[in-house]
Amino acid sequence: MPEHVKKQLEEQIKQLEYELTTELPAEIKKAVALGDLSENAEYHSAKQRQEFVNARLGQLKRRMGELAMVNLDNIPRDKVGFGSTIVVYDSTKNEELTYKLVTSEESDVAKGLISTTSPIGRSLIGKELGDIAVVTTPNGKRELEVLKLTTIHDAPAE
Numbered sequence: 001m002p003e004h005v006k007k008q009l010e011e012q013i014k015q016l017e018y019e020l021t022t023e024l025p026a027e028i029k030k031a032v033a034l035g036d037l038s039e040n041a042e043y044h045s046a047k048q049r050q051e052f053v054n055a056r057l058g059q060l061k062r063r064m065g066e067l068a069m070v071n072l073d074n075i076p077r078d079k080v081g082f083g084s085t086i087v088v089y090d091s092t093k094n095e096e097l098t099y100k101l102v103t104s105e106e107s108d109v110a111k112g113l114i115s116t117t118s119p120i121g122r123s124l125i126g127k128e129l130g131d132i133a134v135v136t137t138p139n140g141k142r143e144l145e146v147l148k149l150t151t152i153h154d155a156p157a158e
Contacts, residue, residue, distance in 0.1 A: 006067070016057050020054065024053065079126050080101065080124045080149060081101070081152065083152025084150065085100045086099050087147045089145045091145070093142075101114055101121050119135050120144070124146070128146065129148070129149055132144065133145075
């Protein structure tokens with residue numbers, strides 16, 4: 001897992017855990033002191049936020065576990081996979097584009113950082129030099145021919 005993604009997730013988890021263990025209990029205690037809980041908007045709001053934070057913490061911790069299990073040995077050396085940089089020819093746009101396949105946390109389409117779970121990312125995974133990936137987008141189908149491929153194994157260390 002890229003170190004900056006790990007730090008980003010750890011920071012989000014830390015912030016949410018602080019909110020869950022410190023801020024929300026204080027809000028709930030203050031709201032309870034106001035009296036009748038059945039019509040206490042502050043209490044209900046704090047309880048709803050508590051449920052949301054709990055659910056989000058679960059998601060982030062699962063994602064950390066998933067990313068920690070990424071095994072570079074399982075990423076192909078001659079096909080598009082996580083960490084690959086790909087130069088493609090988009091026949092629909094009649095232009096060459098460069099994409100790097102990254103985690104969903106790192107994706108930034110404007111910078112050419114495409115998530116492996118995005119439609120473009122999914123269509124490119126497993127392709128080799130010369131292969132054509134067909135991507136279905138809201139604007140119709142696009143054909144991307146793989147012109148150049150640098151896998152995570154060939155890329156210079158960041």
